[in-house]
């Protein structure tokens with residue numbers, strides 16, 4: 001039977017310091033609503049929630065009325081085409097979720113046991129797992145401290161004869177410095193697969209994420225900038241790669257005859273019902289991105305100057321879409337630890353989430369990366385968390401959240 005990887009905090013030594021306390025319980029509170037005539041409302045501000053304000057219902061109804069609810073149908077094709085166009089690429093391959101989008105993209109590379117794929121240690125576990133599913137080995141690098149993206153200065157030192165690909169992750173909606181990364185990849189003949197699960201609509205030097213590497217994977221999970229409930233997409237300009245991905249998504253049925261297979265394929269299909277929601281969501285992407293950027297601007301000015309609170313940055317060459325609005329707390333300057341501040345916010349009905357726990361600190365990857373240290377990622381994990389970030393967040397909610405943070409600061 002499968003046994004869980006056990007890792008005690010004692011075994012972690014001083015790395016145990018970076019592991020966050022358990023999530024505090026978020027209390028329902030009465031929050032004053034400033035609009036005239038409205039009584040205070042019992043409320044809780046979630047860290048994120050979907051915004052389903054467009055044609056979602058209409059398209060889902062069409063899918064049902066026309067009897068196309070499985071994985072063929074017009075919404076799949078329309079969603080793929082529309083999303084690919086938005087990313088500025090030729091091909092979009094819809095699939096079941098973001099994790100399998102990353103697996104599908106990597107599977108097209110034909111990785112073998114012992115091959116290595118370079119990823120940032122500070123990411124969501126699916127990035128590392130997708131490499132592991134391919135039988136390859138994730139190789140870690142640290143982050144740069146300014147924009148919290150993969151530190152490209154550390155990538156070259158990790159390249160070996162077994163390295164096959166690099167997977168930059170556009171963390172929290174800020175793009176990685178892709179020109180530098182692509183130059184490095186070209187020099188060493190490596191493939192680049194963007195993990196763009198958090199970066200729908202983000203731009204690098206005016207070009208959209210999803211079209212900056214050889215292929216990319218997106219997620220449409222409920223908390224992502226656009227959602228299909230569960231869903232994902234591979235995007236690429238490479239026709240061969242796209243055709244392989246379409247084929248592998250659908251059990252790798254061969255074109256010559258049905259039930260004739262030349263690859264170990266997968267069932268990673270998306271349904272027409274999900275794609276119906278997806279098409280309606282894509283139609284609203286520009287509005288969602290504008291809302292996310294407005295949230296960030298409003299938080300930035302309200303949190304400005306609070307000692308010990310660091311707000312997220314945007315590189316001059318970047319359009320950050322602020323999937324999550326993350327801040328860092330310096331305990332000495334702010335007068336309270338990150339975990340203590342999260343408890344204060346929770347008591348005020350504000351849900352927050354700590355930053356990712358790096359891959360080298362995970363029980364499941366502990367043996368693999370034993371002894372490796374990545375101080376920037378560790379610092380992010382120790383001090384970072386994100387505030388409510390949904391596209392539907394109101395100004396009044398932002399004002400309230402920032403007010404609680406300002407008031408809790410020790411003079």
Ligand SMILES: *Cc1c(COP(=O)(O)O)cnc(C)c1O
Nearest residue numbers: 097098099124126197198219221
């Ligand atoms: C959300 C996310 C994924 C996984 O997406 P799912 O749809 O939940 O499978 C992968 N990578 C990153 C960076 C993510 O944030």
